[in-house]
Amino acid sequence: MKQIIYTEWLKVKNYRTFWAMLLLALIIIPAGNFMVADKFTENLQQLSKLVGNPFSFPDVWLTMASINSYISALFGLLLIILVTNEYTYRTNRQNIIDGWERKHFVYAKLFWLVLLALLTLIVATISAILVGVIYGNKPVSFEGYEYMLYYFLQLIVMLTIALLIGVLVKRAGLAIVLFVAYNMMLDQLLTFLLKRYVGTVGGLLPLQSGDELLPFPLVGKMVATSDHYDTYVYILAMLCYIILGIFLVFRKILKSDL
Template sequence: MLNIIRIEWLKVKNYRTFWILLILAVIVIPASNTIVADVVSRIPKQATDILGRNFYDFPVAWQTVANVNSFTSIIFGLLLVTLVTNEFTYKTHRQLVIDGWERLDLVLSKIFWVVALALLALVVSFITAIVFGMIYSTAPFSFEGVQFLFFYFLQVLVSLSIALMLGMFIKRSGLATVIYLGYAMIFEQLLTVGLKHSVGAIGGLLPLQAGDELLPFPVVDKVLPSSSDYSHGVYEITIILYIALFIGLTCRRMLKADY
């Protein structure tokens, strides 16, 4: 596995597009929370008194950061699509097989990026939540509610799994990117609305929507009823099953494809 990681590092260390997208993905996490915190600071005190607390007060700071970051996780998916499709554009995967790699090694190299990027998103979000909580919170530090970052981690994982599968099956960077963006930003949203209206709660069990159901904006439940139809456990299991399905399909494709 260490050799796989070393080879993957050699692929990206001088790849400018990778570093630009990676830096953007990391910066956008605290940047988006800065915007939200600035907007929240302008809310009249009477309104915050009704809601009960500031959105960046502990312990709700964990949930706020997770919710805000869930809207930016698509950038990590774009990065993964680029990495996967480059393997086919530059025939890197074929050269590695010629050099002695097993097909399983190719599978592990892509799963490595799924896990690595999701962990990076989690770590940056964790640090962001602590920093913003320390700056804006009037309550003492607390780990209560930190599970929302785990929910965010699951959402990033399923988003990356979709990106991995699309990149592997489509192979062309431009087309895979358009389909990934179209699904994440438009198609699943329309499908969710349609299913919820025609079938019911099952519409909330689509891959990305299940993550959204786990990450409602905090405090809002004081003025609006919850939109979640199932328990957290149902959504967590659903997301894990989707991750297993998408990675399983990707592995089957990589192991059976004619290179």
């Protein structure tokens, strides 16, 4: 595994597009967090007296996780580019020819998936602490941090979808379009239709499962949540999607012509 990570490092070390996108994706998190906190504090002070300050601990964890879940798609794009590059340059073949097993190729891309997710969690955690300290009025506390972990899980689901699309579609352009379309619209649309015509089960779609656990704080407090499964159901759903996605990626890479 060390050898694989070292090889992946060599691939991106001098790849400017990668670093630019990574930086942008990471900056968006604190930027988004601070922007919302600033606007809200400025404009809605009356409301916050009513429902409490969403930027104080422990509420800040949910608030920030909820905001972050809207602005994390860039990491998916980054992963798609790392995957489809290999197909564009046909280096996916060359890596195997030169002496990787096919599964090593999957490990290499799973490494990025995990690394991007962890990096995001760390940046999101630091950003939330800063927001809580600056805009909140209670001392730092990790009570309610589980919302960040739900966000982390949702991020992994999102990255698994990106990886799967990249491996199946192989071409950067089409993969990005499909991913963005699913991420921004399709998942919500299907959720909406399912919830309307079938029922609560509509909340169990891949990205929606995470969203169900990350309601926007103020809304969540005001809207009754009767059409809702227990938390563990959504967590289980997300774990199933991750396992299924990674299984499909392995199957595709191990079985098909490269």
